[in-house]
Structures are given as C-alpha cells and as structure tokens.
Amino acid sequence: MKSTENMEQFVRDAKPHVTTGESMDRRVLSDSFAAMDERLAAVRPGPPTKILASRIMRFAAAAVIIIAMVGLLIVYKCPRQQVANQKVLKIAKSPAEMLTAWSLMTAYRHGGIEALDNQCDKAFEMSGQQRDTLNMKELLAEIEIDLERTEL
Amino acid sequence: MVIDDKILVWRFNRGSKDALRRIYEKYKDDLLGLAITLLRDRSLAEDVVHDVFVSFAGATGTFRLSGTLKGYLSTCVANGARDRNRLKSGSNVGLEAAEAVDFDCDGPLEGAARCEEAQRLDNLLARLPYEQREVIVLHLHQEMRFREVAQALGVSINTAQSRYRYGMDKLRSIFNNTVTQ
Numbered sequence: 001m002k003s004t005e006n007m008e009q010f011v012r013d014a015k016p017h018v019t020t021g022e023s024m025d026r027r028v029l030s031d032s033f034a035a036m037d038e039r040l041a042a043v044r045p046g047p048p049t050k051i052l053a054s055r056i057m058r059f060a061a062a063a064v065i066i067i068a069m070v071g072l073l074i075v076y077k078c079p080r081q082q083v084a085n086q087k088v089l090k091i092a093k094s095p096a097e098m099l100t101a102w103s104l105m106t107a108y109r110h111g112g113i114e115a116l117d118n119q120c121d122k123a124f125e126m127s128g129q130q131r132d133t134l135n136m137k138e139l140l141a142e143i144e145i146d147l148e149r150t151e152l
Numbered sequence: 153m154v155i156d157d158k159i160l161v162w163r164f165n166r167g168s169k170d171a172l173r174r175i176y177e178k179y180k181d182d183l184l185g186l187a188i189t190l191l192r193d194r195s196l197a198e199d200v201v202h203d204v205f206v207s208f209a210g211a212t213g214t215f216r217l218s219g220t221l222k223g224y225l226s227t228c229v230a231n232g233a234r235d236r237n238r239l240k241s242g243s244n245v246g247l248e249a250a251e252a253v254d255f256d257c258d259g260p261l262e263g264a265a266r267c268e269e270a271q272r273l274d275n276l277l278a279r280l281p282y283e284q285r286e287v288i289v290l291h292l293h294q295e296m297r298f299r300e301v302a303q304a305l306g307v308s309i310n311t312a313q314s315r316y317r318y319g320m321d322k323l324r325s326i327f328n329n330t331v332t333q
Contacts, residue, residue, distance in 0.1 A: 039212050
C-alpha cells in the first residue's frame with residue numbers, strides 16, 4: 001500500500017523523459033523565427049523610438065532640449081532691447097564712444113528711438129552732465145540755423 | 153536560473169533570435185514531456201509545443217514576464233493541451249482508449265527501469281479525469297505552486313487543491329489495486 005507522500009514521490013520520480021526530434025526542432029525554430037520577423041517588421045520603430053533606443057541619441061536629444069530651454073529663458077528674461085543696449089554699453093565704454101554715430105545707429109536698430117534715448121541718457125549720466133531739455137520750438141530753430149549755415 | 157531567464161527574455165524582447173533559440177533548447181524537452189503526459193499523443197503534443205513557441209515568438213518586443221519563464225510556458229502548453237483535448241473526441245481517456253506512449257528510454261539498465269516507471273505512471277494517469285491529471289502533472293512534474301496552477305487553469309486555489317487531492321486518492325487506489333492483482 002502506498003501512502004499519499006509515497007505516491008507523490010512516485011509521480012515525481014516517474015516523470016517521463018522525452019526528447020524532441022531534429023525535424024520538430026527545425027520546424028518549431030523556423031516557424032518561430034518567421035513569426036518573430038513578422039512581428040518585428042510590424043512594429044518597426046518610428047524616429048522618436050529610434051532616438052530613444054540609442055543611448056548617444058538620447059543624450060543628444062536631452063542636450064538639444066536643455067539648450068533650447070536655456071535659450072528661451074534668456075530671450076524671455078532679457079528682452080531684445082535690453083540685450084542690445086547692454087551690448088552697445090559694453091562695447092562703448094566712454095560717453096564719447098556711446099554718442100558716436102555707429103553706437104547710436106546700433107542702439108536705434110536694436111531698440112528704436114527709446115533705446116537711442118536711453119543710450120544718450122546713459123552717456124550723459126556717465127559724463128556727469130545733465131541733458132538740456134529742449135522744447136519743440138527751440139529744436140526747430142536749431143535745425144533751421146543749421147540748414148541756413150549749410151546753404152551758405 | 154531565474155536571472156538567466158530574465159536576461160534571455162530581455163534579449164528576446166530586443167529581437168534576438170539566439171535568445172529565442174536558447175529558450176527553446178532549455179525548455180523543449182520538459183514542455184514536450186508535459187504535453188505528452190496530458191494528451192497521451194506525441195504528434196498532438198508536438199503540435200502544442202510548436203504553437204506555443206510560435207505564439208511566444210510573435211510576442212517579441214512586448215512580452216512581459218511576471219512569474220517564471222518555465223511556469224509561463226508550462227501554462228501555455230497546459231492551455232494548448234486542454235484545447236486539443238476538447239477537440240479530441242472522448243477527451244477523458246478511459247482504460248480501453250488508453251494507448252501506451254513511447255518514451256525515450258536510453259541507457260541499458262537504469263534507463264529501462266525509469267522507462268518502465270514512466271509507462272506505469274502514464275497508464276495510471278490515463279485513468280484519471282483530465283482536470284485531475286492536469287493539476288497533478290503541473291504541481292508535481294512542473295513544480296508549480298497551487299496558486300500558480302489555479303491561476304493558469306482559471307480556477308480557485310481551493311478547486312485546484314481539491315482536484316489534486318481527489319486525483320491523488322484515485323491514483324493511489326488504482327495503484328494499490330493493480331499491485332494486489
């Protein structure tokens with residue numbers, strides 16, 4: 001008489017040992033490879049997947065994103081006018097340089113009449129002088145005098 | 153062993169045919185033995201193993217392994233064998249319908265003795281209802297826990313355990329009857 005434990009042991013020990021035939025191996029592997037190829041062809045990765053698949057490409061993509069974000073931050077934090085004015089101020093170190101035609105033209109191109117005005121203020125500020133305030137009539141009179149001089 | 157399987161699955165998911173070949177080489181005999189024990193028909197069993205591997209290969213890239221690879225493949229084979237068994241008329245093989253299955257018996261003496269034991273077990277298992285045979289084989293031959301067996305068969309743990317208990321009782325009584333005769 002066999003007890004339950006003995007019976008379990010008997011079933012375990014009597015586990016059949018079978019081996020697959022060569023023809024079966026060939027059939028299974030060739031069909032499996034075909035199924036695998038089919039699947040891989042169906043799920044061929046798109047450009048984003050390809051980028052993510054390669055480690056180098058992943059780093060490159062991350063670097064591009066970071067650079068783009070830093071660029072955007074710079075643009076939004078420092079508007080164009082300020083950048084232009086700072087640029088001119090950095091290049092032109094003395095008030096005289098700041099009031100040359102080239103400096104004033106550069107400031108005007110980058111920030112318009114306001115930038116030009118700012119640069120003049122800055123130049124006067126640096127030289128310790130106060131800019132005279134001109135009204136429109138005086139300004140026109142000055143221009144007329146200049147024109148008369150040139151005509152003569 | 154498990155880590156080895158994880159690496160193989162990882163490589164398989166990246167489209168490595170070598171990994172698929174290794175998985176097949178590693179488990180083919182075990183799975184064929186399981187299918188033969190369940191179906192008692194070598195050609196049907198080969199078809200089941202074939203279908204399991206072809207469908208497994210078709211899952212490359214998206215295959216996620218939650219338990220062991222052996223458990224997963226054994227479950228697939230058991231499910232495939234159950235489907236074939238349903239298709240086959242007279243699924244619960246009776247004594248009359250039971251045919252001897254040829255097992256590979258290599259080696260002069262030890263091999264012959266083991267082969268005889270395997271034949272004997274095969275004859276005993278053939279008298280059990282398919283559901284009981286399935287649970288016994290998955291638990292004792294494939295070393296799957298009752299929880300895994302229950303999950304694989306889509307039944308509760310209690311059902312799996314009771315099928316096992318009834319099956320073992322019946323197996324013991326058949327064995328003892330044949331010995332006393």
